[in-house]
Amino acid sequence: MDSSDNASSPTAQPAAGGRVIFVPTPIGNRDDLTLRALEVLKNCDRIACEDTRHSAPLLQHHGIAFKPLVSLHEHNEIRRIPELIAAAQAGETIAVVTDAGMPGVSDPGYRFVHACIEGGVPFEVLPGPSAVLTALIGSGMPCHAFRFGGFLPVKSGRRRQALEEALASGETAIFFESPHRLTGTLELLASFSPDATVCVARELTKKFETYHRGTAAELSAHFANHPPKGEIVFLLHAPA
Template identity: 70%
Template sequence: MPEGRVLLVPTPIGNLGDITRRAVEALEKADRIACEDTRHTSKLLSHLDISGKTLVSLHEHNEVRRIPELIAAAQSGEIIAAVSDAGMPGVSDPGYRLVQACLEADVHFEVLPGPSAVLTALVGSGLPVHAFHFHGFLPVKKGKRLKMMQAATEADGTTLFFESPHRLLSTLELLAENLPDARCCVARELTKKFETFHRGTAPELLEHFRAHPPKGEIVFLIAGA
């Protein structure tokens, strides 16, 4: 029986043309594909003309139950491809627990390189790239949010966060009031048709987004000391 394994497969963060050849080959040869959202992945597979695949859901609400099934399938010889809705599995998306389970069960796994909103935003921001820190989504509570942003201004290099468009104005208001000189960037809709990078201080960005309400997926960056 061929050796089973788990393949962590990055998918495009917006532009479907960014998928790699290795990623397509992995999806083609997979016996089953573990998806954050099977509907979303079905659209990607249709775009790639890949059909007949068994899709199973793998998200934060069912990881504990689903992962043993995937590990058992890999141990029986299946090739399991794991994908999130966009970007690298495991980075603010399902995948970390699956990797831990592979290590514990001694199941071979491979991580394919590919699109990443974090690195795309970092390079495009124009902020320092010699060192960087990624903290996922900013906290909902304003006190914790401000504390993290204050730490970002004191850190070496650039700190990146994901942020909701519905909360961006609140975040910019908080930063403008407390750290008005901090250099920031709002990277929006990366790789998509309406991609934008807005660079400046929090008061400058706040003025822009008050006049132009933000939409889409956002990476928020703050330059350190």
């Protein structure tokens, strides 16, 4: 059997039609849901959501009502995933969504993919919205080689190490950052690399989307006087 095949032993095969589909959802604008994703969400048997309260308005916006929703987040996924795997093996089609963007990218999803592989459950990953790629292109920074580091560490020592490693890589580095920590991150970066090229992409695809571009020193001064709000993608590149 080809090692890339999702199937395992005959006893682990799901019933006809049983599968799991990982569905990216809009990172802001609800109309960014793809036609294929919309079709999956309309026709699946149930939807596993990072937060059912967050996903329900998106489904309602697209006219999807009375669809069974089940929560799947970092605090319950170890317990919930076996239940969902069993449902797929019994023939259900299960869609997996997070609050925004691609499941598994700094969100629940990785463990579920691994469980599908281990359990011989067919699965698909749909393409769709990504805050990482949207911010990368919008930043104007080099995009032929880049690295994504998830959320920056909370502790300042580890945060500085992550920033230094990103600059030393010579690639565009992309991080998620809390608006409450952004000012401190910029101040820290400006203290040892004031000329580093920085972009702060905020509230992507939403009404108040903004891109702030400049050196670490310039953006540190700006956000010190204009505290940021909303969801932020933080990008940096070593000075030319």
